[in-house]
Amino acid sequence: MGVGTVELSVAPARARRSTGMLIGLGVFLLLAATQAYSISISTPDRDMGHLQKIMYVHVPAAWNMMIAYFIVAIASLRYLWKGREKDDLLAAAAAETGALMTGLTLALGMIWGKPTWGIWWTWDARLTSTAVLFFIYVGYLILRAFVDDPDRRAQWSAAVGLLGALNVPIVYMSVRWWRTLHQVQSSPSTLDPNYTLSLRINAIAVMIVVLFFIRHRYQTMQLEAAADAMHERIALGDRGGINA
Amino acid sequence: MSGNVEGRKRATLVVAVVIVLGAFGYLLYGGLDKNVVFFLTPQELLAKGTQVEDVPVRLGGMVAPGSVKWDADKLDLRFVLMDGVKTVEVHSKGAPPQMFRDNMGVVCEGRFRNGIFESTNLMIKHSEEYRAPKPGQTPQEMYKEMFKTLKQDASS
Amino acid sequence: MPDNMPFIIGAFALTWVVLLGYLVHLYRARRDAERRLQQATDDLSGGIK
Known part of the structure; x- marks a missing residue:
């Protein structure tokens, strides 16, 4: 497996990193702009007041974790x-970003839950299934960190990755399948038009951030794999006596 | 030396896997299992009779308009929870969450004793779609109805 | 509702800390990977020479 895999050289990788940094800057400027715009156009909610604005970070994080797990x-x-x-x-690469967004979704949900529901956390079906999703992918990342053989690591990861992804529709449907504290999904007709617009543009901005993260991490992992493959060649070469 | 590193890595892996599986199992069996129905409605609670007398349980419904009696000095709260079919009187200590008011969805944790629900923890169930069923509807129908109206909302 | 301001600010601040923190981590990981690849390339060509 190691011999003759990805041949990558450093110079083009460096060039790609510079472009990557520029794209990253643009992506984050876009997110700042959509957040500023949504905060400025959203009037206080009749129940929650300004707390409703937490929707613009919590819901995009949740939706985009699902996109990451789909990948x-x-x-x-x-x-x-x-x-x-x-x-x-x-x-x-996608699992790492997905776990990051799941952790963020949970943390933001707690910050939103305390002033609205009156509690940071409870074990209803939505919260529990999301926590399970988070732990599966934390486990996935730990597994990758501790298995050295690339083939075995890839097979186990694929199995755990698929198992985790099966949980995604359960998380999404949990509020409809079971009676939960968490409310069911909102739709444009249950949201003020300003809220709908704000939520959509923020979801798109976060999606671009997430896709940028995955792409960048994927490229880095290819460089790492190429370096590993070269080291393996060196090791094989030493043993085979080519250098002698 | 490399064998030592390998051994340590494998030991850490085993510990990590045990922690993750342990957390996973705890979540599934300790958390989700009992709570697939997160709360009972007043009608369901009353139907269970002595089964739920003085047992930890969650009760959910809407705050009956005009029923709230709040004693700020004693931090003593009394109100009636309704699901449109039945009502249960709730007694609670301490200030309620700030969104607590008439017609709000509420879930209480506590025990049902001598016809009064003694709540130890009040939670707001925030949802515009949370509606009391019309008289005669069972809670199951209410939830079905709620989902139906949601789907209609989504398609309109 | 001024009481809730810490929650709102906290939510947005946490989002930025997490996203920017991960961005920094990504750039560091990329630099390290490039360094490792350079090292491997040098070792390989050095060994063959």
Whole structure:
């Protein structure tokens, strides 16, 4: 596996990093702009007042964690189908961003829950299933960190990645399948038009951030894999006596 | 030396896996199992009779308009919780969450004793779609109805 | 509702800390990966020479 895989050289990678940094700057400026605009156009909610604005960070984080896990599922399936290292790396990159967004969703939900529901946390079906999702992907990342053999790591990861992704529709539907404290999904007809617009543009901005994260991490993982492959060649070469 | 590092790595992996599986199992069996129905409605609570007498349980419904009696000196709160079919009187100590008011969705944790629900923890269930059922409806129908109206809302 | 301001500010601040923190982590990881690749490239060509 190691010999003859990805051949990457450093100079183009450096160039890509500079462009990556520029794109990153742009992506975050866009997010700042959508947040500022939504805060400025959103009038206080009749129940929550200004607390409603937490929706613009909590809900985009939740939606985009689902997009990240969708990428994990597709890439993991493709890896199991074709056995290509690239798909494994893409799944890993998306899983890392997904876990980050799940953690953020949970934390923001707690910050929103305390002043509205009156509690930081409770074990209803939505909150519990989201916590389970988070722990599965934290486990996924721990697994990757501690398995050294790339093939075994990729196979186990693909299995855990798919298992975790199966949980995503459960999280989404939990508020409809079970009686929960968490409210069901809002729709444009249950939201003030300003709120709908604000939520949408923030969701898109966060989506761009998330896709940027995944792409950047994926590229880095390819560089790491290339370096590992080269080291393996050196090791094999030493043993084979080519250098003698 | 590398063997030592390998051994330590594997030991850490085992510990990590045990922690993750432990957390996972606790969440599933300690948390979710009992709480698939997060709360009972007043009608469901009353239907269970002695089964729920003085047992920890959650009760959810709407605050009956005009029923709230708040004694700020004693931090003593009394109100009636309704689901449109039945009502239960709730007694609670301490200040309620700031969004507590008439017609708000509320979930209380506590025990049902001698016809009064002694609440130890009050939570707001925030949802515009949370509605009391029309007289004669069962809570199940109410929830079905709630989902139906939601779907209509979404398609209109 | 001035009471709730810490929650609102906290939510937005946390979002930025998490996202920017991860961005910094990503750039560091990229630099390290480039360094490792450079090292590996040097070792490989050095070994063959």
